[in-house]
Amino acid sequence: MVKMLKIGIVGCGAIGGSLAKIIKRDFAGRAFVAAVYDIADGKAADLSKRLCGSGRLAAGTLKQLIARSDLVIEAASAAHSREIARQALGARKDIMIMSVGGIVSHAAELRRLAQKNGSRVFIPSGAIAGIDGLKASGGVTVKKVILTTRKHPRSFAGVRYIQDKKIDLEAVTKDTVLFSGSAKDATVLFPQNINVAAVLSLAGIGAAKTEVRIIASPDTRNNIHEIEIESSAGKIFTRTENVLHPENPKTSYLAVLSAAAALRQIIEPVRVGT
Template sequence: MAVCRLGLIGYGAIGKAVCTAFAGDDLVKIPAVMARRVRDLGPDGPIVLTEPEQFFQQQFDAVLEVAGHQALRDYGERVLLSGADLVVTSIGAFAADPDLLERLTDAAGRFGRRLIIASAGIGALDILSAAAVGGLDSVRMVVRKDPTAWVGTIAEEKFDLDAMTEPTVLFEGSAREGARLFPQNVNISAAVALAGLGLDKTHLTIIADTTITTHIIEVEAHGVFGSFRFVEDVVPTEDNPKTGKIVAMAVVKTVRQLASPLVIGL
């Protein structure tokens, strides 16, 4: 099977994990990373470029975005126009910019490429999207993280996170509005919404929970197929309490399936 040449936009915790996972890999090669500052990743590592023009001069089969909403807005369409598939992790950007998904989907179609929305930190998207084929009546999602995970978000404007003594609802409404207000924390809600009923019809509740140290995420759906309830309880990363450890693992899985002769859960 042909080697997948993967470009990387962003070199934070997820980017580092992806580079580490595919160091010396036979099926996935990473020629270059676009980041804000130059780094030396060693003689066998990818080159790190800070100039977009230099990055897009490289030849990629796919480009993985792990740099945030603005990076997706700035470079998403250009990736597809360059002839590469685009793997997206900053899915919440589609909530803040309703036209972005349409523009990227259109670009992918015109140039025969794929816009791939990574499952990243949430599971059960396969069964949810399958249920949507027959028809969904409701999709509800609850995201619980301890108060420190909400530091640096809009929640600080209304709540004293340091003084919380009991679980507190920070937000309740549509997945579109929740992903827009909490762009670093609930990209997963946008993924659930796009797999099911859409950003405006998916109900989201966000809770700062003083009783937990993990991230507990629940998805409940009802429709023609019946009903299901999915719950995950994941450990946050040490350097970023907003993100669970499973996110980097899931992104590596998504990238591996771009090149693997065996694909599970498509």
């Protein structure tokens, strides 16, 4: 008999809620949502009710959620993803991390912890295309990785860097470069907007060498990510125009689908792609 994978979801917002629905719809018989947890009052109970008609899936604490899961999916926040991953790995559970900006500087620590406890860390490609080619290019010398992200100015509302620089997002009427520099700095300054830079860094040449440009673009309806990769194996260029998640305009819907695809890779005996 095939063992059903018990999934615990931390963070019941746009990604966590959508993923839970997909798991219930598409993974029946192979995996199921065993527990959900959120720091905001009532959110876990609400999601639980939507999933099974009662609050029984809502865990009271992160520790309880981890105890009820084989695989923990972090869809909470960059401020907490490292600690959530440490606790899951410490309990010998696998972890899938969505708030990649929060762990990009701690990947070595999580790798050690996972190795020590026989657990695994999964980081989906998220809202970009090209991670497959970048990973394959790791077998040769990768000279350059550049990410250019365009989002509507409103996507940057509440970002401390924008406030500190006194940039008036309402007054942005044409494409305006908000940031140009390393992925290392970008992930610190734009933790909620730039998970893609963190994934790209981990898959490629690291956060210090990966270059990032962030552009506020008033004519852009979708989140657009362009990636240029130059290696001794050739050149790669990808452009992704992502539909926004209806519940959170900072999040691309493709990020949800990418996590579902990563989950499928974990469960399925056949894996296609790097």
